[in-house]
Amino acid sequence: MAHRHDTDHGSHMSALEARVRALETVLTEKGYIDPAALDVIIDTYETKIGPRNGAKVVAKAWLDPSYRDALQENATEAIASLGFTGRQGEHMVALENGDGVHNMVVCTLCSCYPWPVLGLPPVWYKSAPYRARAVQDPRGVLADFGIALPEETDIRVWDSTAEIRYLVIPERPDGTEGWSEEQLAALVTRDSMIGTGLALAPEAAGA
Template identity: 70%
Template sequence: MPHDHDHDHDHDDHHAQGEDAPHSHLPSEPALRVKALETLLVDKGLVDPAALDELIETYEERIGPRNGARVVAKAWSDPAFREWLLEDATAAIASLGFMGRQGEHMVALENSAERHNMVVCTLCSCYPWPVLGIPPVWYKSEAYRSRAVIDPRGVLAEFGVALPEETEVRVWDSTAEVRYLVIPERPEGTEGMSEEELAELVTRDSMIGVETLEAPR
C-alpha cells in the first residue's frame, strides 16, 4: 500500500539504476503532468501563478494540518474544550476559526489505550479540509480505501503502528455528510507543555488515525 512513510522502494530503484541515472532526479510522471498543465494555464493567462502559489500555501500551511494540530493541542490542555469537541466537534472547531467547505459536519474521535480509531472514505476521498488540508495521495488510493475496512490492523502495521491485541480498532467511513478528526493519545512526558508546543507534536497522519505519537526527546 502506498503511503508517505514508505521511501524504501524509491531508494532501491535509484540505487539499482545508479546515482547518476538521468531519471533519478526528475519528478514523478503525475508531478510532470501537473507542472505541464500549470504551465499551459499560466501561458494562456487563465491562472495567475502568484494566486496559485497562495492557494496551495493556504491549504498546505494555514488551512492544513496545523489547524487540526491546534484543535488537538487545545483538547489535550483544556478539559472543557475536549468535552465540547467530543459532543459537538463542528461548533468547537469553528470556535477556533476553522470552518468552511468540507468541514461543515465534523465528528471528533478520541484514541485511547482501549480503542484506536482510524478514518477512511470508501467511496471517494471525503476529507476535512479546514483542519487537515489537502488529502494525501495514499488516502485517495483504492488500496487504502478497500483494505482499511477489511484489514485495518494490517494497514496500520504498514504505517508502523502495532497495537496490542486487546486494543479495539474502529474504522470510520467519512462521507459528504460527516467527516472525522482523530484526537491521538497525548504522549507521555508532555505535562507542562504549552498548547503551542503540544501542537508541534501532532501530525496529519495521527489525526487520520494511521500514526501514534511518541514522547518528545
C-alpha cells in the first residue's frame, strides 16, 4: 500500500452503509448479483416507474367503457396491455369508487403496494400509524388527508398481500366532459389511487 499522507482523516462510512456494502460484496462474489444491473434497477424506480403509470390506467378507464370492463375482468392483463408489468404487479385488482362506495388500500403486514402502476410507496403508507388506523378508523385517516365523505358512503378497506395488489379507480370529477386522456390523467393523484384522496377537481389541474 502507498504511504499514507493523511494520517488523521479517513473517509466516513456509517455502520449501515458498511452492512449494505458487505451484502453487495458477498453476493457479487458468489455470483448472485451483477453490480451493473443494480444501477439499472435503481434508475428504473427513481425515474421511470411512478404514479403517472396508474394515472394513465385510470384516465383510460374513465374514457373507454370496454377498457373499464377489461380492468374489472382481469386487471393484471388490462394494466399489462398498457405496458405496465413487473414485480409486485403480478396479481392486480382494480377497485372502482362510486355508487356510494369508497375503497381504500393498506398493507397491515408490511408495505405491499402495486409498484408497476404507483412506483414505490410513500413514507406514510409504510408507517405504523397508517397500517394500524386504516383498518380501525378509515374515516379518521381520510379526515387527516382532508377528505370528508358523506355519512352513508360505504368505506371498504382492502389489505394488500404478497399475492394481491389493489389499484383504486377514483370517481371521475364533474366538469371534465370532452377532456382528453392526457388532461384527465393530470387529475389523478397517487393518493386517489390508494384511496386516501380523490381525483382533483378540474379547477385544480391548472389547465
